[in-house]
Amino acid sequence: MEDIKKRILDKIKPSDEEREYLTKVANELMYKIDSITFKVGLMGVKTQLVGSAARGTWISGTHDLDIFIMFPDDTSREDLESYGLSVGRQIAKEAQEWDEHYAEHPYVKMKYGGFDVDLVPCYSVSSAECILSAVDRTPFHNEFIKANLSGREDDVLLLKQFMKGTGVYGSELKTEGFSGYLTELLVINYGSFEKVLEAASEWRPGLLLDLIEHGAQKFEDPLVVIDPTDPRRNVAAALSLDKFCTFIDASRSFLEDSDESMFFASQEPPLSDAELLDRMDLRGTSLVAIVFKTPDVVDDIFYPQFAKMEHSIVPLLEKNEFTVLKAGKWSGEDSVVFLELISKTLPDVKRHRGPPVWVRAHAEAFRSKYVDNPDAYSLTIRDGFYVAEIPRKYIDAVELLESEVAGCSLGKHISKSVKEGFTVLEGEQILDLKDEGLRSFLNGWL
Amino acid sequence: MEDIKKRILDKIKPSDEEREYLTKVANELMYKIDSITFKVGLMGVKTQLVGSAARGTWISGTHDLDIFIMFPDDTSREDLESYGLSVGRQIAKEAQEWDEHYAEHPYVKMKYGGFDVDLVPCYSVSSAECILSAVDRTPFHNEFIKANLSGREDDVLLLKQFMKGTGVYGSELKTEGFSGYLTELLVINYGSFEKVLEAASEWRPGLLLDLIEHGAQKFEDPLVVIDPTDPRRNVAAALSLDKFCTFIDASRSFLEDSDESMFFASQEPPLSDAELLDRMDLRGTSLVAIVFKTPDVVDDIFYPQFAKMEHSIVPLLEKNEFTVLKAGKWSGEDSVVFLELISKTLPDVKRHRGPPVWVRAHAEAFRSKYVDNPDAYSLTIRDGFYVAEIPRKYIDAVELLESEVAGCSLGKHISKSVKEGFTVLEGEQILDLKDEGLRSFLNGWL
The missing domain is CATH 3.30.70.590 (Poly(A) polymerase predicted RNA binding domain)
Incomplete structure (x- = not known):
């Protein structure tokens, strides 16, 4: 097991050079943003690198940078959106390519220095319970993970890669699997990659994990992981029952017979x-x-x-x-x-069961509809019910x-x-x- | 309606000559039995004509005579059987043909004077509740019907013929329909042929008819008619739900549109x-x-x-x-x-649903049976359950x-x-x- 983990980490853990380069590009971008906001006189706007890049839980070769532009919470929505876009567009001038996307707020996506960069405007609020838009929560996630995960980043890398290999990674609606934040919380909760798999082998739908015991709402999802930054949110809300079960199944298989290939999904060859x-x-x-x-x-x-x-x-x-x-x-x-x-x-003839013979009004209506109907094959009584044999529509x-x-x-x-x-x-x-x-x-x- | 009834009765009601001839043959047989029992010194044995022939509810052209040889209730079973058979065999000497049958007691069936005659030995008991064998009840039925039906024999004839025509007459296990005694009780209960049909149009399973309100037991049958001579017996016990419903259906049809042909079942022509x-x-x-x-x-x-x-x-x-x-x-x-x-x-492939993935012991057993099975087409997870695709046995x-x-x-x-x-x-x-x-x-x- 240790051997396998080492071999996998050798493949997926970013090298020191990769790490340094990422930090350099991120810092460069944040510096540029700060310069622009300073120049136009936007007061109290901060920038922050969030997501796996910020937490040391990104897999080598993935090149995503999520940089949040955090506006004071008394900024109007119109101002946040127009200033957010305007900053993004100015940065984009130096990008290889870029475009604008529309989630709750519009934001700019670009290729910059070999990275896929999202520049997302959000509100800076005092706690995750006071968020004004969905993205405002992200900086709090960052904070919680950085404070609690430290030293177990490799376990997160292994868990993410294992989930990718078994087809359950990704909380987008195409996959309905585990989000990156969820893998981090699972490692924090259970302690290590193996301990997550051991626990998952015994999981049942309806499982509740509430790391700081502050959950304030009932959820019906197969897995409920209360967001440590928001007692009313289930981090695993997007996880489908089948992806939940697939992960249980994969965890048991891997613990029984550790097979390195499970970390890497192999595409089936196309059928001739x-x-x-x-x-x-x-x-x-x-x-x-x-x-x-x-x-x-x-x-x-x-x-x-x-x-x-x-x-x-x-x-x-x-x-x-x-x-x-x-x-x-x-x-x-x-x-x-x-x-x-x-x-x-299907054959032309179809059984059409009517009402029980003793329910008079319905029985008489059914009977009169089918008794002398030239299209019907037959009208009989079976187990007390009228049964007409009629031609099938399709x-x-x-x-x-x-x-x-x-x-x-x-x-x-x-x-x-x-x-x-x-x-x-x-x-x-x-x-x-x-x-x-x-x-x-x-x-x-x- | 009156016209139809008259025309049907013209066909099915025995003529005076037919009636007289039946009485003559029955009396002749009973006289012979009495002579034999007298000759061999059997004390207290009586003979009685029972069934529809005795009650004036037989349909013209049917030639059944049921004659009961009633032994005192202190007769041993061996004596009843041996004397019963012996009397039957002596009478049979003058029959066209005869044989012995075995129900609860052995009895003799014969062709005599153009009639199908059953000579059945039974016990003469003080009330139907003290019967020693199933046939002992029959003389009490005879008594009850004769005392209560009088004047409505034609209604019974019509009801029997209607039930024959609609395929629900006969309580034998081939038919699972209405017995002759049951038709008589229905006419007594409702008053006439039409009134039986009107009532039946509204029947529902679970109906209880208890003519003398002495029922002493619950029955689960579709129709429960407590035997006036035995509070623990359902006269309609042999009636199936579908024959019960067929009669409801036929009653409604006939009342809606009186069609004489319903009294006479027509055989479908054979298919080429x-x-x-x-x-x-x-x-x-x-x-x-x-x-x-x-x-x-x-x-x-x-x-x-x-x-x-x-x-x-x-x-x-x-x-x-x-x-x-x-x-x-x-x-x-x-x-x-x-x-x-x-x-x-059917196609070769068959879906075989296993246990839910989270029921670990069963899940692991199912998985290990099918996961690398060369006969299985696939093993997947659907709605939380393992599903194996396997070849069909047939x-x-x-x-x-x-x-x-x-x-x-x-x-x-x-x-x-x-x-x-x-x-x-x-x-x-x-x-x-x-x-x-x-x-x-x-x-x-x-």
């Missing part, structure tokens, strides 16, 4: 046409794909809609009595929802999807894209999807 | 090969038939086993994930269980049935017959079943 056909043939199921153009929105907007799409389409199929073995999603230039069905076709899942997907609850941007056009492919037609990333996804999923 | 193929084609389902030699036992032994067979086979299919749309049974020289499936084949319902039907819980006689040999037919192979009765059954069922 012949391999994909073989795979479909072996399984014997019906594979169906809904393909549409990926809307031009950020991941945090797109992925919740993509999940919503899956959660609308599976019930649509099930309501029409198609049995869905599993559903999967992939997104590149096009986005694809895959559905694996027991069978894409005997082919492809036809069902072509007719009804656009009417599903899909989320704004996906709905727009789908209405502009989508195709439903099945079986061999899926070979038309040539994207290597998609073929690689299918290798893991199918 | 072409029609049967068309029918299967139109429905688009997979039809499977399990065929075995009907065991040589009476209906009341056979039919409960046949029902048990269906109730074993449907879950066997469902456990193996075949979707059964409906099951049907037909019995002649061979017996056949028909199963209509959404599809007789991908063809015919194969499943051929392998496992003989091991099902089938009842003694059917099990023996099935073990001696059975075949499973599917689709076009079912055309091999040529029996006209079976083809007629299929016309109604499929």
